[in-house]
Amino acid sequence: MASTCVVGLQWGDEAKGKIVDLLTADHHVVVRYNGGANAGHTVVRDGKTYKLSLLPTGILSPHMQAVIGNGVVVNPVRFLEEVGTLRAAGIAVGAHNLVVSDHAHVIFPYHVEEEIRGAGAAIGTTGRGIGPCYADKVARSTGIRVGELLHPDRLRERLRQVVPRKNLILHALSASAKIFDADALCDEYLGHAQAMRPFIKDTMRLLHQALRDNKRLLFEAAQGSLLDVDHGTYPFVTSSNSSTAGVWSGSGVPARHLTRVVGVIKAYTTRVGQGPFPTELNDGPDGLGEKIRKTGREYGTVTGRPRRCGWFDAVAVRYTAALGGVDELAVMLLDVLGDLDELRICPAYELDGERVTDFPADAYLLERCQPVYESLSGWKVDVGDARKPGDLPGAARKYVDRLIELIGLPVTIISVGPDREQTILCS
Ligand code: GDP
Numbered sequence: 347m348a349s350t351c352v353v354g355l356q357w358g359d360e361a362k363g364k365i366v367d368l369l370t371a372d373h374h375v376v377v378r379y380n381g382g383a384n385a386g387h388t389v390v391r392d393g394k395t396y397k398l399s400l401l402p403t404g405i406l407s408p409h410m411q412a413v414i415g416n417g418v419v420v421n422p423v424r425f426l427e428e429v430g431t432l433r434a435a436g437i438a439v440g441a442h443n444l445v446v447s448d449h450a451h452v453i454f455p456y457h458v459e460e461e462i463r464g465a466g467a468a469i470g471t472t473g474r475g476i477g478p479c480y481a482d483k484v485a486r487s488t489g490i491r492v493g494e495l496l497h498p499d500r501l502r503e504r505l506r507q508v509v510p511r512k513n514l515i516l517h518a519l520s521a522s523a524k525i526f527d528a529d530a531l532c533d534e535y536l537g538h539a540q541a542m543r544p545f546i547k548d549t550m551r552l553l554h555q556a557l558r559d560n561k562r563l564l565f566e567a568a569q570g571s572l573l574d575v576d577h578g579t580y581p582f583v584t585s586s587n588s589s590t591a592g593v594w595s596g597s598g599v600p601a602r603h604l605t606r607v608v609g610v611i612k613a614y615t616t617r618v619g620q621g622p623f624p625t626e627l628n629d630g631p632d633g634l635g636e637k638i639r640k641t642g643r644e645y646g647t648v649t650g651r652p653r654r655c656g657w658f659d660a661v662a663v664r665y666t667a668a669l670g671g672v673d674e675l676a677v678m679l680l681d682v683l684g685d686l687d688e689l690r691i692c693p694a695y696e697l698d699g700e701r702v703t704d705f706p707a708d709a710y711l712l713e714r715c716q717p718v719y720e721s722l723s724g725w726k727v728d729v730g731d732a733r734k735p736g737d738l739p740g741a742a743r744k745y746v747d748r749l750i751e752l753i754g755l756p757v758t759i760i761s762v763g764p765d766r767e768q769t770i771l772c773s
């Protein structure tokens with residue numbers, strides 16, 4: 347049976363949430379396979395705005411079964427908060443339509459403290475404890491899984507082993523760091539565990555059963571492929587496989603079940619946090635970077651930080667599209683470029699006097715790359731009401747055609763505004 351993955355091909359915030367929301371109509375099960383509450387996905391339907399972070403965006407569609415896979419890191423407090431917020435907004439959320447893998451890892455408050463006191467600032471992380479939690483998962487001796495929350499004696503024993511070690515590290519990082527009490531933390535988390543109990547399941551078995559029942563799965567990536575811990579601009583990345591590489595390990599569903607991979611791209615580029623960004627428009631408060639930021643409302647959903655903005659980078663997207671096995675592209679936020687006289691696209695870089703078209707994913711090489719630009723004319727028209735390719739002005743169509751040419755993949759969706767309706771399906 348056909349399964350789909352929606353994956354971001356830049357540094358996140360490509361508007362994956364909007365595409366997932368659109369594609370739920372053809373699917374039965376939606377699966378988050380990586381990241382945690384560092385993600386922020388905004389969906390606008392019927393004039394109402396919904397913000398999701400840890401829960402799969404697909405849960406907004408009542409017919410969907412939502413799954414938080416084993417590859418996700420789960421903060422129980424945020425999980426319960428988000429369930430509450432969605433319920434308050436009139437979305438039915440319960441054990442009937444949302445399950446969490448017993449093998450997902452738990453984010454504890456000491457993870458957040460470790461991040462704030464440790465390497466978080468140098469990378470510009472979201473401060474959600476993501477990196478330290480994944481580090482504990484890989485370390486094994488300090489990782490605690492969601493399933494362990496349901497075994498009080500086991501949880502207490504584990505926290506009594508882990509918390510003193512964490513306190514030592516925290517104290518060494520900063521004399522003013524918070525210190526934790528294992529038993530108090532255990533009591534608190536046993537309370538959260540009771541509230542989470544109905545949601546906790548063996549999701550790998552559940553997904554395999556769904557496949558046997560001919561259900562269509564929709565995998566929803568968090569972050570963008572350039573933030574993938576193995577293939578992104580390391581070390582300025584997140585701590586999970588945010589490209590399609592994470593599907594298999596993060597859900598237990600073999601990647602060969604994917605029959606459609608939709609790569610989501612903004613018509614330009616943004617990045618939040620530190621790290622190289624060759625096409626960044628660092629041109630001051632009156633410059634084009636600020637203009638795009640204002641028009642596109644480019645401020646992080648999770649942290650409110652201004653997103654760094656720049657021209658479309660075809661070198662980077664060719665790389666991530668190949669990495670992800672992408673079949674088709676969704677070009678988002680085309681409307682944001684509607685007021686510019688001239689547009690630029692970067693088809694290559696220059697590095698040490700040589701023209702480079704293969705993306706160097708290592709941050710120390712990428713930061714030395716200079717963008718080579720080609721120029722296209724702007725369309726100077728508001729395209730927010732366009733509903734078919736023919737409604738777009740010639741210059742906008744030319745711009746999209748050039749992206750198709752440079753990346754070598756078809757564009758099947760063009761988005762011209764945040765609302766579900768503001769979408770062009772290209773056949
Ligand atoms: P995600 O993390 O990839 O799901 O993306 P975000 O939700 O963080 O960021 C995308 C933002 O752009 C959200 O605020 C969306 O509501 C908004 N958006 C989505 N598509 C469009 C579009 O075509 N035009 C405009 N102007 N905004 C859009």
Ligand code: IMO
Pocket residue numbers: 354357358359360384385386387469470471472473474476477567568569570573582583584585617618619620
């Ligand atoms: P969505 O799903 C954009 C960035 C952070 C930081 C780096 C590491 O909304 O596209 P982390 O907290 O993950 O350890 O931070 O990754 N980052 C994102 N940037 N969109 C996201 O998610 C992001 N999630 C993490 O800004 O640079």
Ligand code: MG
Pocket residue numbers: 358359360385386387388647
């Ligand atoms: Mg986002």
